[in-house]
Amino acid sequence: MRLSAYFLPTLKENPAEAQIASHRLMLRAGLVRQASAGIYSWLPLGHRVLNKISDIVREEQNRAGALEMLMPTIQSAELWEESGRYDGYGKEMLRITDRHDRPMLYGPTNEEQITQIVRDNVRSYKDLPLNLYHIQWKFRDEIRPRFGVMRGREFLMKDAYSFDVSVDDARTAYRKMFVAYLRTFERLGLKALPMAADTGPIGGDMSHEFVILAETGESAVYCHRDLIELPAPGDEVSYHDDLTLVIEPYISGYAATDEKHDQAAFEADVPADKRVEARGIEVGHIFYFATKYSEVMKASVATPDGQNVTLHCGSYGIGVSRLVGAIIEASHDEDGIIWPWSVAPFQVGLINLKVTDEGCNNVCEDIYSRLTALGVDVLYDDRDERAGGKFSDMDLIGCPWQAVIGPRGVEAGEVEIKNRATGEKETLPLEAAMDRLASAPPEKK
RNA sequence: CGGGGCUUGGCGCAGUCUGGUAGCGCACCUGGUUUGGGACCAGGGGGUCGCAGGUUCGAAUCCUGCAGCCCCGACCA
Structure with missing residues (x-):
């Protein structure tokens, strides 16, 4: 691209509203312009980065056997009433009305929508396992958007949803995504650490946040130093194999964000010289939520013996637009951005x-x-x-x-x-x- | 949503306290001199001072209301 023919409005001075490095640099380098609080237009240079990240995410999802699709941004309230979340979601959900006065909403996530699609179109265990994903804009009406695209109201996210007939199969689906995430972040030039996350009422060990270390991270994180040194699984990994042992090294050491952090356990598990206390940015989250939506929305399939079984589900998110900011937070200096080769515009x-x-x-x-x-x-x-x-x-x-x-x-x-x-x-x-x-x-x- | 702050040309700001008809730096345009880390000289364009009312001979400035944005907190990919 010839710069003389490009649209690249750079700023010599720091915009007053930008407090953290990535926000400042994204404005100064002409990646984005703010449209309103927490909502951004992506200029040509920023759009290239967004696409490069999306492409890598897509390739790794596909490699892991997930299937790309695309669901709408606008959803009907009816669907959410069915799952019981319409009233429960709160003010973060942007509610709108169409010309017929029908209640609609700008989707903050897509569990209901995908569950409906699977419920209506998958009848047999033979159609499973299934993992469907899309890369789509979401909207969460945050009380206080901040840090530019890192904490915007409108954001681009990859969300995948897995459907299986049993907990064991769901575990297999979970491990595939776990590995896919390690590989994805590695390719993005990031060191992302999986950290045990809150599983809510479901319990178990089936929820991990993927956090990258950056000085300006939103939350404090604690982990064993050796985890940082672990290389990501290479190209030789086969998603057809049992991935239990592949994952083992990543989940065996101590790693927690401040909300799950247990100082006593940290000190007991990790020798003093191996303790890392840093700050992190959450860039991905995977979790198994069992039959939470499939139960209320009646998503089931026939088993070989003719019975019906409620589907076991998981969902797997990657904050694509947030990653642009996160990568910059992790990789910049006083002169500007330092792009990793793979995502450089x-x-x-x-x-x-x-x-x-x-x-x-x-x-x-x-x-x-x-x-x-x-x-x-x-x-x-x-x-x-x-x-x-x-x-x-x-x-x-x-x-x-x-x-x-x-x-x-x-x-x-x-x-x-x-x-x-x-x-x-x-x-x-x-x-x-x-x-x-x-x-x-x-x-x- | 509570607390604080801001809103003046594309960007960063001064002017507001003490009303008198808008200014600085950068950017932009023209001409010239320059040219290896954000040059210099000369000329030029661009602003209903967030919006709406009010006070006044006169409002960026004072009063009232509203909106937008930023920061701190609770909340989150």
């Missing part, structure tokens, strides 16, 4: 220092077209601006690699590349630079 920022110089233009065009042909997303700053502004904007936007083309380098047949994360600069012959720019830069220690 553009992986290479190509800076032409002198657009009036034919040599610079030729080298830039060459690099731009060749990298693009290799599938690398390049943002080419071909604006007739001063060098300082270009450097600052590029640091702010946070492309993992920067390639700087100026008359000096062109003369010498060299390109200066900069690793945004480490700040390390290298001057290389053109071909050597090309090789570097086509793959992820070495990470900061």
Whole structure:
């Protein structure tokens, strides 16, 4: 993409309303603009990131056997009256009325809707297991939206719903999502720690929050240091196998958010030098809720012996729009964002220092077209601006690699590349630079 | 929803106490000089001062009401 033809309104100064780093940087780097409290428009650059995250989430859901679909944002109140949540959900639910005075609502979640679909269309145990998901906008009328997209009222979320004939099968579905989540966050460049979460009245060990560590996290978290070092399951993991042992290492050590934290247990379970007390941002939540909705909404299937059994269900959320903020919280410096390679809106920022110089233009065009042909997303700053502004904007936007083309380098047949994360600069012959720019830069220690 | 604060050009702010017809920096446009980390000179465009009433000869400024937004708390992907 040529910057001269792009829409990228960056801000030199910090907007007064933005308090935390990700919010400030998302506004300054031209990712979003606020429409009203907790509601944002996604500008082209931010939209690219949102899509990149969605794509990774989608790929890992599909790999785990979940099926993508799409349910509406607007739901009928009738459905929620059936599950008994219409009155119970409270003011967080945005209630609206259509022209016929029928009560509707902007969905804060989709358990009722998916349960209805499954109830009406799945009759036999032979159709199970089933895990359906969608990536859709939700609305929760938070009392106090804050922190930009991290705590917005409107937010993009991946929510999956599993349906099985037994608790055992539901456990299997749960483990698949557990593994899929580890892999997803790993690919997003995040270290997400599964933490035992409140299971409510159902009990058991079938609820985990996935939390990433960040200084500005909303809640305090406590865990065993070794958990942070655990690598995510690799490509060799098969979702057809029993995943119990695969999951074991992740759930055996101490890990809790402040609401579930037990200081005595923490000190008893974890040696002093292994205790990590940090802050975290919840980016995913998986849980098994048994027959909570299938019971009241009468979702059942016939078993081999002709009986009817109520479905066992789980739901699995990932806060896609929140992740944009969370990733920035986990990866930025005083100059701007530092995108992980996998979600960077553009992986290479190509800076032409002198657009009036034919040599610079030729080298830039060459690099731009060749990298693009290799599938690398390049943002080419071909604006007739001063060098300082270009450097600052590029640091702010946070492309993992920067390639700087100026008359000096062109003369010498060299390109200066900069690793945004480490700040390390290298001057290389053109071909050597090309090789570097086509793959992820070495990470900061 | 309780407590606090804010609302003046695209962004950041001053002016409000003590009423006199709107200003600064950045950004934007034009011309020139510049050009490897947010240049300089000259000229220029852009604001019903959140909205609605009221007081007054006169209101950004005083009074009343309303709205929006931000921060702290309870609540949450």
